[in-house]
Amino acid sequence: MKLSGFDLFVWAASFFGHIVLLLVLWIRRRAKSFPVFTTYIVENIVTTIVLYSVFYHFSGRAYFYSYLSLAILDETLQLLVFCELALQVFRPTGVWARDVRRTFLGLVFASTLVALLLTWLARPVAPLLVQTFLLRSNFFSAALMSELFVGTMVLSVTVGLPWKTHVARIAQGLGAFSIVCVAKDIISNYVGITRDAHIYKEMAHIQVLAYLACETYWIVMLWQEAPSPRELPDAMRMKIYTLHQQLEYDLTRVRSWRRN
Numbered sequence: 001m002k003l004s005g006f007d008l009f010v011w012a013a014s015f016f017g018h019i020v021l022l023l024v025l026w027i028r029r030r031a032k033s034f035p036v037f038t039t040y041i042v043e044n045i046v047t048t049i050v051l052y053s054v055f056y057h058f059s060g061r062a063y064f065y066s067y068l069s070l071a072i073l074d075e076t077l078q079l080l081v082f083c084e085l086a087l088q089v090f091r092p093t094g095v096w097a098r099d100v101r102r103t104f105l106g107l108v109f110a111s112t113l114v115a116l117l118l119t120w121l122a123r124p125v126a127p128l129l130v131q132t133f134l135l136r137s138n139f140f141s142a143a144l145m146s147e148l149f150v151g152t153m154v155l156s157v158t159v160g161l162p163w164k165t166h167v168a169r170i171a172q173g174l175g176a177f178s179i180v181c182v183a184k185d186i187i188s189n190y191v192g193i194t195r196d197a198h199i200y201k202e203m204a205h206i207q208v209l210a211y212l213a214c215e216t217y218w219i220v221m222l223w224q225e226a227p228s229p230r231e232l233p234d235a236m237r238m239k240i241y242t243l244h245q246q247l248e249y250d251l252t253r254v255r256s257w258r259r260n
Contacts, residue, residue: 003055010208015048017215024223030166036084037170040077047074068134075141078174082148085171089156089163100159107151115144122186135188142181149175169221173214180210 003011022041025031031038047070054066090100119140149171156163163171184203 006205010205010212011048011052013212014208014215015045017212017219018045018048021215021219021222024219028223030222033166034084034170036077036080040074040081043073043077064130068130071134072137075137078141078145078178081170081174082145082152085163085167086148086152088167089152089161100155100161103155103159104152107155108148111144111147111151114147115140118143135185138181138188139185142178142185145178146175146182149178165226166222170218173217173221177210177214181207 018041022038022045025034025038025041050070051063051067054063086104090096090104119136122136122139153163153171153175184207187203188200
């Protein structure tokens with residue numbers, strides 16, 4: 001099993017892209033704000049080193065099972081990254097925003113059911129059961145992630161909790177990549193691994209190029225400082241002041257009733 005020049009290029013580009021992204025997270029002090037996302041980037045660096053070593057020093061079978069194990073770990077970390085981003089949006093003060101927790105859990109449950117249904121309907125063509133499992137698991141993960149990111153963005157706009165700049169940038173990159181993965185996995189499940197290996201390989205190339213674009217986007221956006229929040233208009237500030245005064249007056253009346 002040999003790698004083409006293109007395969008070596010994207011492998012090296014992805015590896016060095018992760019190194020640069022990790023440096024950006026460290027130098028710009030983003031790692032503290034996004035510990036799970038930082039762990040995800042470190043995992044990708046370690047995965048590249050491990051797979052490269054296994055590829056050149058062990059059998060193709062060993063490489064496949066190493067890839068399968070690390071792919072499951074990667075998909076798990078992607079879900080944890082989603083949770084980290086969602087918690088920063090819907091728990092801005094460490095407490096769930098009012099009436100959002102139930103809706104958010106309903107979104108997660110519904111997205112999981114839809115992803116499971118789509119995965120069950122898929123009929124990937126592969127000679128080995130473990131290869132079928134890999135195709136199905138990749139499709140399930142990509143479908144679930146794309147549904148969750150789109151759903152949470154819609155929910156945040158609905159309840160008036162906009163995504164912070166860096167949270168939004170990470171989510172946009174990972175969400176866009178998940179959508180590309182869904183398209184790739186739909187085609188891969190149709191053509192399978194053996195029916196048309198050329199199409200399967202080309203779709204894998206598109207996927208890795210999309211991820212390189214995602215890496216570049218993260219590096220540029222996370223290097224930049226988040227814009228300062230805009231000041232409230234005078235009218236809005238006056239409304240908040242009036243509400244505060246009314247609240248103090250109501251609390252005073254409640255305390256006086258209790259004393260009587």
